[in-house]
Amino acid sequence: MHSVLVQEKDFSVQDEWIACRERLEGKAGAVVSFIGLVRERSDTGNVSSLYLEHYPGMTEASIERIVVKAQQRWSLLDVVVIHRIGELQPEDQIVLVIVASAHRADAFAACEFVMDLLKTEAVFWKKETGDEESVWIESTLDDVSRSREWQE
């Protein structure tokens, strides 16, 4: 069981959790969630806004592939991914990942795995606006190495 959503509007962690909990019907023993936020500072300076562009259809499919990989690797009961697009400001929620499993080890590992792969394999382009200019950014080396570690 899983769901992938790419949307402009904000999400409610509480609403998503309530819906997830109902779907689990008592089978889960562990749920791990991750919420990503827009930071007010990046490696290059202050961030006044972050713009996320996606390719409708292809982006959703790229996230589905990541979720399916996680489901093949661990025993999972539910995976929820909501990723926002468009113009975001510091403090805004940008991504939600919820992973449910019978035991906590699977949920912890799979949640981190999904997040690490989202940073490198999901089809998004990000543009950061700082104090003066807007720059299209690239995956950081740290993101790439974290993603690679799962392949070893």
Next chain:
Amino acid sequence: MTASSMTVQVKFFASLRETLGTSQISLTVPFESTVDMLLEKIQETYGRDNPLIDIRNVRVAVNQQIVEFDEAIRQDDEIAIFPPITGG
């Protein structure tokens, strides 16, 4: 359009979309063209000396699948050209 050519729609994303000032164009290319030939045509159209249109540093998707540059394109294919993805 002649019998030996076809029209394809090409989408652009992110910095490439901004540089070219458009998110989608329609191009007429010969039948049995490859991605490489399409990129050549785009360079001709938009200027070879534009450093932001670095054809070797773009990714191409045909029908939403990343492809190599020797891939053949067909009429009605959904073609997209974009810089390397940044991830979420």
